[in-house]
Amino acid sequence: MVNDRGQLYTMEGVAAGIIMLLTAYIVISTTSIYTPGDTHIPDMQLEQLGSDVLAMMDTPDTYGTESALKRFVNTNDGTGFNSMFLGYCNMMTNGADDLHMSASVTYRDGDAIIEHQLVAPDGSWTGRESAVRVTRWVQLDRQPGRDPYGARAQAVLVEVLLWRA
Amino acid sequence: MACMNEDGQWIVLMGLLVAVGLFFLALIINQSALVGQTTAEGVLEFPKNDIRDLRTAVFDYVDNYGALQTHGDLEGVKDDITMISLERKNAVVHFGNGTPQDVSGRQLSPVTIHYNNGVTEYDETVYY
Numbered sequence: 333m334v335n336d337r338g339q340l341y342t343m344e345g346v347a348a349g350i351i352m353l354l355t356a357y358i359v360i361s362t363t364s365i366y367t368p369g370d371t372h373i374p375d376m377q378l379e380q381l382g383s384d385v386l387a388m389m390d391t392p393d394t395y396g397t398e399s400a401l402k403r404f405v406n407t408n409d410g411t412g413f414n415s416m417f418l419g420y421c422n423m424m425t426n427g428a429d430d431l432h433m434s435a436s437v438t439y440r441d442g443d444a445i446i447e448h449q450l451v452a453p454d455g456s457w458t459g460r461e462s463a464v465r466v467t468r469w470v471q472l473d474r475q476p477g478r479d480p481y482g483a484r485a486q487a488v489l490v491e492v493l494l495w496r497a
Numbered sequence: 498m499a500c501m502n503e504d505g506q507w508i509v510l511m512g513l514l515v516a517v518g519l520f521f522l523a524l525i526i527n528q529s530a531l532v533g534q535t536t537a538e539g540v541l542e543f544p545k546n547d548i549r550d551l552r553t554a555v556f557d558y559v560d561n562y563g564a565l566q567t568h569g570d571l572e573g574v575k576d577d578i579t580m581i582s583l584e585r586k587n588a589v590v591h592f593g594n595g596t597p598q599d600v601s602g603r604q605l606s607p608v609t610i611h612y613n614n615g616v617t618e619y620d621e622t623v624y625y
Contacts, residue, residue, distance in 0.1 A: 355520070358520040358521075358523075358524060359520070361524065361527070362520065362523040362524050362527045364527070370534075371530070371531065371533060371534040371537060372534065372537040372538050372541055373533050373534070373537040375537070375541060376536075376537040376540045376541050379541065379546075380540075383546045438581050438584070438585050439577070439581075440576065440577045440580055440581060443580075445580060445581060445584040445585070466546070467546075467547070467550065467585070467586070468550055469550050469551070469553065469554035469557075469578070471554065471557045471558070471561065471574070473561075473564075474564075474568055474570065484568075484570055484573055485561070485564070485565055485568060485570040485573070485574060486570070486573060486574055486577050487554055487557075487558070487574050487577040487578050487581070488577070488581075489581045489585055491585065
């Protein structure tokens with residue numbers, strides 16, 4: 333027969349069940365580990381740094397002169413590009429950062445889009461780095477005998493892969 | 498509860514409150530690692546630098562318009578920017594400049610810029 337005894341025990345049991353479920357949920361959810369690499373914050377900072385460095389290189393020293401970036405592309409000077417880029421982005425108030433880069437220039441020849449390697453990746457490149465890509469347009473004036481982009485006036489895209497080793 | 502010794506209930510209750518409070522503090526510490534994640538992903542996804550760079554390239558093109566026209570390089574440079582954008586940045590780009598108009602006493606030509614990379618679409622008409 334049903335009687336009305338034991339109501340408090342039932343309520344206590346239900347409350348204990350809810351507390352146990354809540355505890356299990358909180359314990360499981362607090363032990364999941366989120367590493368900083370998953371948050372993309374360093375990628376964002378690296379990309380902004382690279383864009384700023386390219387903007388600095390694309391700014392001429394005085395009005396009307398050629399910017400360093402344009403000169404490096406025009407003369408196909410990968411060594412100069414590499415040292416200036418890394419000099420700018422590794423600069424810190426104390427010591428130096430450990431950033432590495434490779435760069436290529438994409439240009440158009442007829443209907444073909446050709447990628448020309450300006451700076452080859454150094455020994456730290458394994459292919460598994462979380463590298464970011466920064467780009468900048470460079471407009472080249474008409475100049476005969478330019479290698480490999482050709483003599484016509486054209487717009488080329490400088491692409492830099494940047495990673496921290 | 499019934500027929501139990503009811504001494505010391507406050508101590509047990511406070512112990513329970515402290516334990517639950519510690520769990521919530523751990524939850525807050527755990528979530529604090531995620532601060533900035535959505536912001537960083539938003540910044541990475543939005544092509545701010547691409548659009549700025551495209552604007553500079555278009556303005557360079559307009560600056561050099563006369564020189565490019567003399568040597569017949571106008572269409573070439575325009576094709577460079579649109580085709581390389583599509584190939585390397587997955588972005589549909591279109592731009593053009595109209596005839597110069599009188600804007601507050603200066604002759605400026607309207608420059609239209611269109612950019613769409615599938616996520617972000619950008620259209621602008623600027624008098625330059």
